[in-house]
Amino acid sequence: MTADPAPGAIPEPELARLKRQAKDHILFYGRELSDTLITKASGARLTDETGREIIDFASGQMCSTLGHGHPAILEAIRAACDDAIHIDSTKLSPPVIELAAELAALLPPNLQKSLFLSTGGESNEAAIRLAKLHTGRFEIASLANSWHGTTAGAQSSTYSSGRRGYGPAMPGSYALPPPYAYRCPVRHCQGRCDMTCLDIGFEMFDQWSTGAGAAVIVEPVQSAGGIIVPPDGWLKKLRALCAARGMLVIYDEAQTGLGRLGLNFGFEHEGVPPDMMTLSKTLGAGVPLSALVTGGAIAQSARERKFSFYTSHANDPMPARVGLAVVRTLVGEQLAARAREMGAYLRAGIDGLAQRYEVLGDVRGRGMLIGLEFVHDRQGKKPNTELVERATKRAFELGLVVNRPGGAAHCWRIAPPLTIDRADIDAAIEIMDRALGECGAR
Ligand SMILES: Cc1ncc(COP(=O)(O)O)c(C=O)c1O
Structure with a gap:
């Protein structure tokens, strides 16, 4: 036998x-x-x-920050099968609205409006496009060890991988040195970043720039770049340097968002909210779901200037149900x-x-x-x-x-x-x- x-x-x-x-x-x-x-x-x-x-x-x-096969996720998928998996992109469904509202409840007043997409690269692509539309500029800076995705705009702001062999990146893409204290990129610090790299990065940016700085996109902790944790005050300083140039700040919270760093969002560590935030990976718990979250004048621009990021799966109900289960579990299970x-x-x-x-x-x-x-x-x-x-x-x-x-x-x-x-x-x-x-x- x-x-x-x-x-x-x-x-x-x-x-x-x-x-x-x-x-x-x-x-x-x-x-x-x-x-x-x-x-x-x-x-x-x-x-x-x-x-x-x-x-x-x-x-x-x-x-899978909730673990694989979390009962709340399985239940959400089952419920979506009973209700709706996909509808056309001009229609809204209850789970999409509830997810947007429950995310907003966790976020500061300038981050109250969401667009739900499928992947992290896509949400960053959308953020970059909206930054360009809102500012009327096109230069995007990110960190030299960054990973923001493989769609054209996100890939152009990704310096850690995938650059060779595909022709020009988006015009206006610029790399800033990361706060990598163990191997200081400007050979200055020993073990503790004093943010000289950030000053140098922006001094060089000012010389390189054509005066069309639209945004900086960074992760609150650089994950693919080697888990680079910026020193306290780095996000604040980045924000000030961007504000001085009329540039927006985008946080890519693909990996850091929704609990992983011990706070709901990585930016909370310094309490400096961005102009736009993207969520992906952890929002869908394994189901393709991402979000661009913003508000205020930027959301107004999206409306007035007819921001276009229209995909087959924008605001789809099934992944939104899963995202809602993730947000509720994050809060409910602390x-x-x-x-x-x-x-x-x-x-x-x-x-x-x-x-x-x-x-x-x-x-x-x-x-x-x-x-x-x-x-x-x-x-x-x-x-x-x-x-x-x-x-x-x-x-x-x-x-x-x-x-x-x-x-x-x-x-x-x-x-x-x-x-x-x-x-x-x-x-x-x-x-x-x-x-x-x-x-x-x-
Ligand atoms: C910080 C960050 N942003 C964006 C992405 C891209 O996400 P996706 O692979 O879902 O397009 C990744 C993927 O590893 C990432 O780590």
Whole structure:
């Protein structure tokens, strides 16, 4: 008698067929794809083709802050099936209005109007277009380690990846140095950013600019750029530098929004709201949903100048229902507070690893978003990309997904679902420890 296959396991020859079809029919689109198929995702765990469980320290693609398959999300999807999944883009539905209103209730008076779209790149594209329309200018600055998406405007403001091979970026795209204290981009600070980089960035911007500065787009913490946490006062200073030039500030809260940093929104850390905010990843909890949020004179411009960002899925009801469930769960389960509490626990475990391994040159982050930078030795600080590569692979074999940020291949980005429990955090730290040891980390 043969034993029942483990839940999620794919029997042969189906598994071999799927892998063959993947080779033949899936187009390359970014990075090498894992050879392992994932068949289930629940809570903070994935199940692979063999039925093996894997702890997910990446929250999917940084979207599943509520954990995979959260009952509120499943219920929202079911309810949408009973009501409406998609309608034409000139119509509104109750979930869209409720989501806009419940988001607005969490936000300051200048961020009260939302447009719901599908992806993060799309919401940034919309923000950039509206900034241009509102200011009548076209220059957009972002940080040199940024990642804002792969649509043309968002990609033009993305410096950490994907620039070569596609011809010119949007005219007027400009890169500012990031507040990366561990490797100061202007070779000035040692370990603590004093914001000289920001002054220099804007001095150079003024020389480069044709006087048409429209906006700056930044994340409150640069995630794909290597979990770069700006020093206190950086957002305030950025805001002042932009105001002096008549430029808008756009915060891309794709990863930082909705609890991950221990606050509802990343900008709350300094209490400096932007002119426009984009949400994506965490808003849809795995379902494609993003938002451009703004208000006041900018919303007025959108109305009067007939802002055009009309997509097939603008303000669709099904993803909005999911977004509404996310916002309600964030508030109802006090997930931001949980991110602070569990983030401190996680950080203690990671600091413990950094005490044992010289190759872990820097640990940084906020709440449940933590970056670990790998070096050959702490004196020389040479990035140790090769070790991260091996340790990532070994950790996966041992049962942990830990990913490398898109623009910082020598780092680990640690970002489990906010709902993860202590036992899974302990197990994951143990796996990291073992993977590092087995890969020869000192
Ligand atoms: C900060 C940030 N903004 C925008 C994006 C793009 O989002 P999407 O991949 O949904 O287009 C990403 C994706 O990683 C991101 O990290």
